[in-house]
Amino acid sequence: GAGVSQSPSNKVTEKGKDVELRCDPISGHTALYWYRQSLGQGLEFLIYFQGNSAPDKSGLPSDRFSAERTGGSVSTLTIQRTQQEDSAVYLCASSLQAGGPGELFFGEGSRLTVL
Amino acid sequence: AQTVTQSQPEMSVQEAETVTLSCTYDTSESDYYLFWYKQPPSRQMILVIRQEAYKQQNATENRFSVNFQKAAKSFSLKISDSQLGDAAMYFCAYRIVGGSNYKLTFGKGTLLTVNP
Numbered sequence: 684g685a686g687v688s689q690s691p692s693n694k695v696t697e698k699g700k701d702v703e704l705r706c707d708p709i710s711g712h713t714a715l716y717w718y719r720q721s722l723g724q725g726l727e728f729l730i731y732f733q734g735n736s737a738p739d740k741s742g743l744p745s746d747r748f749s750a751e752r753t754g755g756s757v758s759t760l761t762i763q764r765t766q767q768e769d770s771a772v773y774l775c776a777s778s779l780q781a782g783g784p785g786e787l788f789f790g791e792g793s794r795l796t797v798l
Numbered sequence: 799a800q801t802v803t804q805s806q807p808e809m810s811v812q813e814a815e816t817v818t819l820s821c822t823y824d825t826s827e828s829d830y831y832l833f834w835y836k837q838p839p840s841r842q843m844i845l846v847i848r849q850e851a852y853k854q855q856n857a858t859e860n861r862f863s864v865n866f867q868k869a870a871k872s873f874s875l876k877i878s879d880s881q882l883g884d885a886a887m888y889f890c891a892y893r894i895v896g897g898s899n900y901k902l903t904f905g906k907g908t909l910l911t912v913n914p
Contacts, residue, residue, distance in 0.1 A: 723906065739900070742901075782895075784848055786845045787845070789842055
């Protein structure tokens with residue numbers, strides 16, 4: 684596709700369930716980022732990938748959160764045993780390369796609601 | 799750690815008027831990049847303008863310009879001739895040059911309302 688694609692657009696789940704959020708970056712973009720956007724909290728960095736490697740996982744809030752990227756393309760963010768505080772919009776972005784002045788291209792996000 | 803502060807949670811402007819959104823940042827680095835991103839109700843973030851710290855000239859993109867004050871660590875966004883389509887959340891962001899940390903650090907955003 685022409686842009687960054689995220690799915691699902693909206694997800695409602697029950698507390699304790701696992702969820703997977705998918706990000707399909709722009710073709711050829713080597714860097715991929717995950718951010719979490721909570722109401723009034725701006726964008727919180729979670730993790731970024733350079734190719735299939737994740738040099739910086741410092742933003743993952745707990746060990747319930749994990750992410751992987753395969754084939755230098757699609758990435759999946761997995762949240763295990765979801766909690767109500769995990770409710771947020773999860774944004775994915777990609778860029779041609781990591782670092783530099785390069786623009787990040789964002790998807791429309793996945794809104795997660797944990798009941 | 800680098801931090802980005804946007805002191806105005808909300809701003810409003812009349813259509814065709816000019817508005818300035820504030821951003822300050824804290825860093826010990828001498829070289830870095832600064833960005834303004836716009837997030838309309840559709841949720842998709844769009845780059846508005848960027849500035850490289852080693853360039854003294856302020857960046858300009860059509861109706862959008864910045865006032866970059868390196869010593870004061872200030873990076874404000876000016877929107878001239880505001881249009882209804884400018885209504886959005888605006889985020890200021892920072893990234894260092896070089897090193898191994900490529901993440902963008904964002905402020906909490908300023909919600910801009912444009913009144914007809």
